[in-house]
Amino acid sequence: MSLAQTGKYYLPQPSLWPIIGSAALLLMAVGGVMILREIHNGGWVLLAGVAILFFMMFGWFGEVIRDSEAGRYNKQVDASFRWSMSWFIFSEVMFFAAFFGALFYTRVLSVPWLGEGDTMQQLWPGFKATWPTAGPGLAAEGYQFTPMVAWGIPAINTLLLLSSGVTVTWAHWGLKKGRRGQLIMGLAMTVTLGSVFLGLQAYEYHHAYTEMGLTLGAGVYGATFFMLTGFHGFHVLVGTTMLIVMLLRSIAGHFTAEHHFAFEAVSWYWHFVDAVWALLFILVYWLL
Amino acid sequence: MSDAAHAHPGHHTHPTGIMRWLTTTNHKDIGTMYLWFALIMLFSAGSMALLIRTELFQPGLQLVHPDFFNQLTTMHGLIMIFGAIMPAFTGFANWQVPLMLGAPDMAFPRLNNWSFWLLPAAGLMLMSSFLLPGGAAAGGWTMYPPLFIQGGISYDLTILAVHIMGLSSIMGSINIITTILNMRAPGLTLMKMPMFCWTWLITAYLLIATMPVLAGAVTMLLTDRNFGTHFFNAAGGGDPVMFQHIFWFFGHPEVYILILPAFGIVSQIIPTFSRKPLFGYASMVYATASIAILSFIVWAHHMFAVGMPVAAQLFFMFSTMLIAVPTGVKVFNWVATMWKGSLTFETPMLFAIAFVCLFTIGGFSGLVLAMAPVDIQLQDTYYVVAHFHYVLVSGALFSIFAGIYYWLPKWTGHMYDERLGKLHFWLSVIGMNIVFFPMHFLGLAGMPRRIPDYALQFTEFNQIATVGAFIFGFSQLIFLTVVLKTIRGGAKAPARVWEGAEGLEWTVPSPAPYHTFEVAPVLSK
Amino acid sequence: MKGTWQSGVGALALVGSGTALADYAYNLQTPASGVAQDVFQLHNLIMLVCLGIFVVVFTAMFYSLWKHRKSVGHQAAHFHENTTVEVIWTVIPFIILVGMAYPAARVVIDMKDTSSPDMTVKVTGFQWKWRYDYLNDGIGFYSNLSTPRQQIDGTAVKGEHYLLEVDEPMVVPVGKRVRLLVTANDVIHSWWLPAFSVKQDGIPGFIRDSWFKADQIGTYRGQCAELCGKEHGFMPIVVEVVSEPDYQAWVAKKKGAAQTAAADHGRIFEIAELMARGEKAYQANCAVCHQENGMGLPGTFPAIRGSRVATGPIADHIKVVMNGRPGTAMAAFGPRLSDADIAAVVTYQRNAWGNKMGDLAQPAEIAATRLRVAKASATQ
């Protein structure tokens, strides 16, 4: 059964932020399509959308933070936040599942099909199904690339992210025990680790594009590689940004040992991003 | 503003006029907006269907160009599913879940507003694509590549619209799940809550699990179209069929997303007008959960003709057939609820009875399709069109009509016009069967779907179907009339509108005040 | 599929199918192969089981609706669960389903067994026509809709086989196991012949196989069954089942025709000859998109009349036609058309509908272009 009731519920006021957010997404979508179809000023429309989205996030989150600091969120609201964050992370898991599914399907099923039986003899003569591959059509045109190996930057990145999982937990202990120094220190270390990860990832992409011939267009290997690591990288970016906000809020003295769900939500999110990386490291980089 | 005032928002002044709707955090306002949006979309997509049917009235091309025909088919499917049926159910959830649980509102009222207001943005993108060069997307609502890779600007716009609608569904579902899990009145345990809440709880779970997968699938489409990836292109090692697997991993649970809330509505209505509690409450819950779980492992029954290995063909055939068991439990439970009741036949009950009977016809044709060898004959024919309109029109849509008639007095405080309601019902049932029953024969005889023109032997049944479509379509104007009349006035509705109705929503006055249950209710039983 | 259920169902099947005389308009088409026969029976069986359950359940419901009305004063009972009946109506449907699954599984296994064929035909779907390559006999050809546009637009009376007729049917000998290797060139199509109960999607880049053995000589008609764009409704399939000698005669004729076509390759053509040939090739291959009058469909298919390509350097024009525009509906016609046809269609486009380039292409130029492309990709 739900929480013991305090008898009163918290209900927010009417708010303009949602409709602003909708306008932002509409502009972003339209602007994005305009860019793709090379229509003039698409970039500006997209930019306007992004700007409005940021404006909305500042405004909306600001309101939430003020409500929280004013102590308007009772136990029930806190539990709602916990449920919703868990379900949100579940939805993210399913989003990644689609791409992991694509990786599985191509590696285990469709690429081997291309290299055997009538499909190979009639349509792609001589194609050898190996992984990684740029696919039979690109291979026939002489397309070549070097696959990414696990035991360089990716391994270092794995270490970075795993230790960031530890530091954020250490920060959480600090918060629960009321040791603000440890909280701030732990968060700062996590942010640093996340940022270094992103830097290395950017370097790796650059290297792949300029020297290894490994691009989004490098067949299914390139596509799954960049889409999986790219979406993951984007999540690290979002996570790091949220961690910075938590850091600033901690410095401003926002959290108490009992009441700090925002911090916990971000740390859950960070652990999720961590776990995805572990899978990526094994399935995308390691098991070639 | 003091904190105490915040806890009692009812005492605040609210913005009026358009700002009330733009900024509202009230579940009733938001529910109303969802329902109106759904109705507008139903009429838009329905008008497209009527155009389709007009073109198909006789062989030859008369009215529309083949490409425009495909645009109509695609947008009709997409808008009906994402614009009409799903928002309508979400509208019901918004109105009814807090009322049924004794909660003051949804768990996240602001987020709730955003979930709604994303829909008009997406709807605008879809509808406006008809005006762009090349017209709207014409690759079918299933968006299969490589066909969907060929098109122009509208295809990108459609993909992004699907993203936005998905976002709206995910946020809406998180809200509903959280509300149901965390906002129930003290003492209202999960196994005591109304069936409608159960079905929505499970629907929301399905949505959260599958909408992101759809988002992933269409993202791959987008990058294949614009950024040179080869997910669905064999030359790069990809496979067009992979899209179908990912799409239907979403798509099959999606069809239960479109029917579980309908089961919920019907499970509220039948006991009321039978004056007898729902038979087999617990088994209903388990059946719903089983349907949801099974729905994740049956997706490839949409793909029996792609040429899967025998083992896969057999697995998906068996698992699909299995879904008939829990669904059957539901049908039997409804019949048992009516058994030895004290039945009356107001409009909501009429729609609910028609639902049970006609949905079962759709279920049986689904079972015929589940037989892989038979499906190979029937895949992509009008038999499939008949199947899914039986489950979607006389299933999902009829349950929505039933629910509107059932709760409209609670929402507006007025009784609807029973005579017009019954007229709407009879014209709808008769019209619906005239449109869609002959389609079974068309499919068996070999008429493919998604074609603007057909061979001569299919003429008669197509003409019958077109006539039925106009009867059915124009009867919906009666529905609109009834709704508008009820909002304007009519006999005063009491708190407990229906003699046999049970549940918290019937303890508040009609119309339900703007704020209900600001203090948790005490359960009497 | 010689189960005991078969004979019982057979009699009822006639009922389920209306009358046998009514051309089976209420049931599947008359089966013309063993597998189709099995599918037909399976469908009847399942229909009847469903019908039976439907009658039982809804007799009960309508009985209740009638007997337990409040208006006749029926008082509501209060029961709301009964574990025994709930278990029964979970288990019985399950058993019925197992009974249905068994025969269905046997048909699936039979359908999927493509081993030991007598001949193999590769079937390729194009937007919007089919191509048949007889791998054993070394012949291949395209099969186009042959219904005149006037019938479709309603300016001429529709013929008996409206939309279900082609210029070049697929021809197979009777009583032979024909294995089909189905694929597609551009988007997914589906090769469907109801009388043989074959429906196999053609997936671009993959081969999926299927098979049939026609029982009787005759002409059988089907259609593409997967949405493949604008003309999806206009790519029929016609299979002519003939006797073995007739089949051999047909093969010989086809081989002869191929030799005559090959002779065109080295020839030098006059512009008038090219224009006439080009018009034919254009109508057969290009007009569905670019339209008969060369005006295209704004926003979807560009006009050729006044197009920069068709009024620009001829080499670029040839390149577009041969290589297509990847990622658009404009396919590469290089592999599909003969050198002479490409030369003719290019010449035609440059000199028809007010395009007045006055220049022409010769088959030899096309052959040279082919060679260059082949070399370029070999050295890459």
Ligand code: HEA
């Ligand atoms: C509300 C939506 C909805 C629902 C509930 C269903 C329910 C079912 N559907 Fe349907 N389906 C669609 C919407 C839906 N479907 C749509 C939209 C498509 C087409 C998509 C597209 O291609 O565009 C489709 C297509 C579709 C196909 C693919 C057809 C093809 O393209 O070739 C198949 C194949 O197996 C199928 C099967 C089933 C089955 C077995 C059920 C079962 O859940 C039905 C179970 C119910 C019953 C069986 C009746 C009640 C049971 C009893 C009374 C018990 C006793 C019964 C027995 C023992 C037999 N459906």
Ligand code: HEA
């Ligand atoms: C929930 C979903 C839903 C609903 C309710 C409907 C409702 C209807 N559908 Fe649809 N349909 C689909 C979902 C749905 N459909 C899907 C998913 C497809 C597959 C798409 C694809 O292949 O990709 C499809 C495909 C489809 C086809 C096949 C097209 C093809 O394959 O080429 C046909 C053909 O007859 C059809 C007909 C109809 C008709 C006549 C109705 C009627 O019930 C509609 C009744 C009409 C109204 C309710 C509108 C009333 C309007 C007026 C009275 C006019 C007044 C107008 C104004 C005031 C503006 N539908």
Ligand code: CUA
């Ligand atoms: Cu080819 Cu449809």
Ligand SMILES: [Cu+2]
């Ligand atoms: Cu399904």
